[in-house]
Amino acid sequence: MIELKNVTKIFKQKDREVTALAGVSLKVERGKIFGVIGTSGAGKSTLIRCVNLLEKPTSGEVYIDGKNLTTLPDRELALERRQIGMIFQHFNLLSSRTVFENVAFPLELDRKPKHEVRERVTELLRLVGLEEKAGDYPASLSGGQKQRVAIARTLASSPKVLLCDEATSALDPGTTASILRLLKDINRRLHITILLITHEMNVVKSICHDVAVISQGKLVEKGPVNTVFSNPKTELARSFISASLHVEIPEHYRQRVTAINEGGMSPLLRLRLTGDTADQPLLSQAARLFEIDTKIISAQMDHVGDKNFGVVLVALSGRTGNYQKAIDFFIYHHIKVELLGYV
Numbered sequence: 001m002i003e004l005k006n007v008t009k010i011f012k013q014k015d016r017e018v019t020a021l022a023g024v025s026l027k028v029e030r031g032k033i034f035g036v037i038g039t040s041g042a043g044k045s046t047l048i049r050c051v052n053l054l055e056k057p058t059s060g061e062v063y064i065d066g067k068n069l070t071t072l073p074d075r076e077l078a079l080e081r082r083q084i085g086m087i088f089q090h091f092n093l094l095s096s097r098t099v100f101e102n103v104a105f106p107l108e109l110d111r112k113p114k115h116e117v118r119e120r121v122t123e124l125l126r127l128v129g130l131e132e133k134a135g136d137y138p139a140s141l142s143g144g145q146k147q148r149v150a151i152a153r154t155l156a157s158s159p160k161v162l163l164c165d166e167a168t169s170a171l172d173p174g175t176t177a178s179i180l181r182l183l184k185d186i187n188r189r190l191h192i193t194i195l196l197i198t199h200e201m202n203v204v205k206s207i208c209h210d211v212a213v214i215s216q217g218k219l220v221e222k223g224p225v226n227t228v229f230s231n232p233k234t235e236l237a238r239s240f241i242s243a244s245l246h247v248e249i250p251e252h253y254r255q256r257v258t259a260i261n262e263g264g265m266s267p268l269l270r271l272r273l274t275g276d277t278a279d280q281p282l283l284s285q286a287a288r289l290f291e292i293d294t295k296i297i298s299a300q301m302d303h304v305g306d307k308n309f310g311v312v313l314v315a316l317s318g319r320t321g322n323y324q325k326a327i328d329f330f331i332y333h334h335i336k337v338e339l340l341g342y343v
């Protein structure tokens, strides 16, 4: 449905060039939700803006539904763009228009008859759960409600593709979850293909089928979400996954932890479990094999599809001479181990 082939975007400034995208290729199958995740400046906005040619790629091709947009004359491109809806972090609503009038706007531009506009807008406001706000102005709405209006407005043109540019970044976690549920619902019910960009792995985890990780304008990793979560190949993907888990050293441990073992102290380890390691009872196996004890201090396990992953903070005790053997055992079984200090 969406295909980028070797897309490069170079911004030319007075004294230098910035390569925002360097040979990006990706394919989003019809009816799927595809997430692109990356840190600030990685090229996410440029990538999503290249899909509807708000930014013209310096080289490479962009296909929507099999049509190469990069070679279309402006008039045809304008027609194709109607099939591509877009929502933004800051909603971009028209403040002088009511909720109803905002959603009606694209239909009015299309010169649809009044009764058709009324019917369609009412239906869309029902879909996003805002029928009662039809006469209100954007200023009186919450962030989540504004984003619902923006979604309804973009759906008014019956797009085949929806591009979401950090659509939940300005929202609190509860509102984010409800907007993500709405996007998932739209994807399922209206069969709209969604490409979203985000810096939060939770967004990807909640609704995406596939994910790509972008760094310095390149896609460094991509695949089905459960494969990437269970077996991340790059350090960057791993760090996004851990950031979606909130495992902190508790304050009373933080105060006691020392960099050097002052004798008889317990190593404090952070264990990152992904893929098969998360399904195996490796902590108790290590305990039996090496006569050590593992005290769990903090932990969070999560799952995507049928794959588990998680982070566990443990303090080792027991047979002191076997600590390193236990750590080697974990590493051998593909657990990522960090020694945080001694307590």
Ligand SMILES: Nc1ncnc2c1ncn2[C@@H]1O[C@H](COP(=O)(O)OP(=O)(O)OP(=O)(O)O)[C@@H](O)[C@H]1O
Pocket (backbone or CB within 6 Å): 011, 012, 013, 018, 019, 020, 038, 039, 040, 041, 042, 043, 044, 045, 046, 047, 199
């Ligand atoms: N119009 C422009 N002119 C020059 N450089 C630009 C322009 N737009 C983006 N860039 C540069 O391209 C790179 C990628 O920017 P982009 O906005 O795509 O990143 P991003 O991942 O969306 O970041 P953020 O999450 O902070 O929005 C950055 O180095 C940025 O400074």
